[in-house]
Amino acid sequence: MTLAEDRIARFARQLLVPAFGEAAQERLSRARVRAVGAGGVAPAALVYLVQAGVGRLWLDDPEHVSPADLAGWLYEQAAVGGPRAAAACEALRAFSRFCEVEPYPVGGVPTAVVVAASSPAQALAAAEAARRAGVPHVVLEPDADGGAVVSIPPGAPCYACARSTAAAGRPPLPGAAALAALAASELVHLIALPGAIPGRRLDLVRGVVTSRPTSRLAGCACGASAGGPGARSPSETPGDAPDG
Amino acid sequence: MTAPRAVVDLRSFACPLTFVKTRIALERLGPGEVLEVWLAGGEPAESVPRSAEEEGHRVLRVEPLGERDVRVLLEKRAGAETGGWP
Numbered sequence: 001m002t003l004a005e006d007r008i009a010r011f012a013r014q015l016l017v018p019a020f021g022e023a024a025q026e027r028l029s030r031a032r033v034r035a036v037g038a039g040g041v042a043p044a045a046l047v048y049l050v051q052a053g054v055g056r057l058w059l060d061d062p063e064h065v066s067p068a069d070l071a072g073w074l075y076e077q078a079a080v081g082g083p084r085a086a087a088a089c090e091a092l093r094a095f096s097r098f099c100e101v102e103p104y105p106v107g108g109v110p111t112a113v114v115v116a117a118s119s120p121a122q123a124l125a126a127a128e129a130a131r132r133a134g135v136p137h138v139v140l141e142p143d144a145d146g147g148a149v150v151s152i153p154p155g156a157p158c159y160a161c162a163r164s165t166a167a168a169g170r171p172p173l174p175g176a177a178a179l180a181a182l183a184a185s186e187l188v189h190l191i192a193l194p195g196a197i198p199g200r201r202l203d204l205v206r207g208v209v210t211s212r213p214t215s216r217l218a219g220c221a222c223g224a225s226a227g228g229p230g231a232r233s234p235s236e237t238p239g240d241a242p243d244g
Numbered sequence: 245m246t247a248p249r250a251v252v253d254l255r256s257f258a259c260p261l262t263f264v265k266t267r268i269a270l271e272r273l274g275p276g277e278v279l280e281v282w283l284a285g286g287e288p289a290e291s292v293p294r295s296a297e298e299e300g301h302r303v304l305r306v307e308p309l310g311e312r313d314v315r316v317l318l319e320k321r322a323g324a325e326t327g328g329w330p
Contacts, residue, residue, distance in 0.1 A: 015268070
């Protein structure tokens with residue numbers, strides 16, 4: 001396993017990050033990432049994933065580009081009204097020749113998933129599909145204070161155990177690109193450095209990030225297929241204390 | 245002293261590629277094995293040994309190579325291939 005010279009030059013700055021080396025970059029280049037949602041806060045995460053060197057990015061979004069999407073750093077005015085997945089593919093391909101960006105192919109089998117869905121129900125369904133497939137995934141939850149990122153390596157408590165309920169439906173801040181970058185960073189590390197980060201929830205509240213380990217809801221189906229932390233009751237907040 | 249397991253000539257490269265390529269060459273070695281790195285004098289000759297030490301590797305020797313360049317011998321530390329992530 002050797003990283004080609006052009007990839008070493010392209011990803012030199014990332015290869016300087018402690019713990020991030022040739023093997024990690026190779027894992028990224030072999031990854032097939034399904035992105036559920038390409039509007040709202042998603043674009044900054046998509047740019048990050050392409051720039052980090054994931055090998056293939058599949059965009060799963062049936063919506064059209066809206067004027068509000070122009071705030072997300074990716075779409076041009078001329079894209080408004082057109083299919084969002086196609087517009088995102090075109091914009092993202094310009095960033096790197098090392099990432100194949102395509103609309104999500106029917107029946108495609110991803111190795112990792114990022115969920116920036118347009119509804120809580122869609123987020124739950126996409127996260128559950130990723131959990132059942134046994135692939136690492138992250139879910140973005142933008143809200144008026146910033147939002148949260150839930151990181152779910154294989155076997156960790158599922159998104160249904162860790163998701164927000166109180167903040168659902170609030171409008172995202174214009175600066176939610178920070179949340180998207182945080183989510184992409186989590187997914188990059190889940191792919192490139194397996195085992196390096198646990199199941200956790202990162203809350204971004206007015207510019208301050210806190211990290212909490214996730215825990216399994218008593219009786220949740222995700223506990224049937226994985227061991228791990230003890231279960232909590234549904235009335236408890238996911239992770240009552242920051243982990244450091 | 246253990247004989248070098250590999251030799252990399254980085255005299256035509258500048259920062260950050262000098263240390264990136266050194267790291268990759270070290271990643272390909274086993275713990276305790278020695279890497280010989282050829283570097284241009286000046287900034288690379290100063291920064292690469294320093295960065296390697298900061299990551300826990302041992303700088304066994306730094307010696308002149310010709311009139312301007314240097315030869316650096318690095319011993320890979322145990323566990324260097326698995327870093328931490330907060």
